[in-house]
Amino acid sequence: MIAPQLLHKPATQASAVAPPKRPRGRPRKTADERDDGNRRPALLSAAARLFRRQGFDATSTRDIAAAVGMHSGSPFYHFKSKRALLCAVMEEGMQAAIARQSRAVQEAPAGPDQALQQLRRLIRAHFDTLHGRGNDFVPVMLYEHRSLTELQRLALSKLQHDYEAAWTPVLEALHASGHLRAPVKLARLLILGALSWSVQWFDPRKGASLDELTDAAMALFLKEC
Amino acid sequence: MIAPQLLHKPATQASAVAPPKRPRGRPRKTADERDDGNRRPALLSAAARLFRRQGFDATSTRDIAAAVGMHSGSPFYHFKSKRALLCAVMEEGMQAAIARQSRAVQEAPAGPDQALQQLRRLIRAHFDTLHGRGNDFVPVMLYEHRSLTELQRLALSKLQHDYEAAWTPVLEALHASGHLRAPVKLARLLILGALSWSVQWFDPRKGASLDELTDAAMALFLKEC
């Protein structure tokens, strides 16, 4: 019989540098039950931040390990390759972006200018995805798409399609009402490009705010009517 | 004693692999007179193509050397580092782009809608710079800006500024005439982004042509009036 208090971690512990002691006791059966399972999100976040700042090739797996207090070989316990880690970052980012996007669109109030409000919310949600605090996952995808294998690209293309698909009905409505003159398909590509390119120049600490950016984008793409 | 013929290479020789014989005769004095002086443009073109396709980090200097039939150390005879080669590619690309752009703007006929025609030509010239045959230099700049040193970025920023500056008076005229509603500075950033992002999705072999793309962009950004 094991004393109950031995099943608990010590209260004080240098959590960032020293590896936490493994909890002992009953055997762990599923991956979710493992204590080290919760290092995976930290690994993903650190990788996203470093990949965004330095690029995929310029970031070593040793950099990533060090950023979360691991030793050089340990990331490969969680991900079978550096590329798999990159792909996981992108998938995580796209899932969060899709969730954020559909939340935003659903909040748009019904009314005569509903499509306009929906577009505004899509644009604003996109900027949040790119420039929100800690949102490095999707910018990594925009930059490092080329570093994936063909198979990984295929896995991601469904998520990308879902993300972009949300724009089509809104743009079609705006085209029908005369707010948008360009062909819908090209308009979608150009609009998403205009917004996404902001990762190259937008600095949250100076210049326009995300709200002002959203206003400017709306004014640029839409006719008054 | 060694038979003289053993000192000569065999007469038949695969020319792509074997290095060409040096011309003999009078000594060469200036760099321009050297036979190898004309290998530099080939090196730049090969580097641009490979950097665009594979990325800067994923392309080795050995890849580049092989693409022009050199041996692995020889590119460093022409460029003092891999980064210097990258920077030269970008400078070359920006100079060509600026020349192409000012040619295009000057061709615009005077008239009541001159600013409209100038914007159309700016857009079309930008697409040519990104998607014209052999125009890999500027796309490399858009992708690999991060791989430069701080000093190199500084050297390039003047060229970039000159390129972007050409858009401002045109956009200001269109703003004044009511064709453009968004603030000029943000409009310029968003427009250039929309166009530049096309390196991610445009395929000259299918879908819209560059002329159709230009039409769509004009329709997207401008009001009828």
Add this chain to the structure above:
DNA sequence: CCTACCGATCGGTAGG
């Protein structure tokens, strides 16, 4: 521009 080479770094792994 070639030959021959170096030092450093990197992704990844075996075994515990």
Add this chain to the structure above:
DNA sequence: CCTACCGATCGGTAGG
């Protein structure tokens, strides 16, 4: 998740 390590690759250089 750590320890200890490997094979491969890479940018760059000395000397000719």
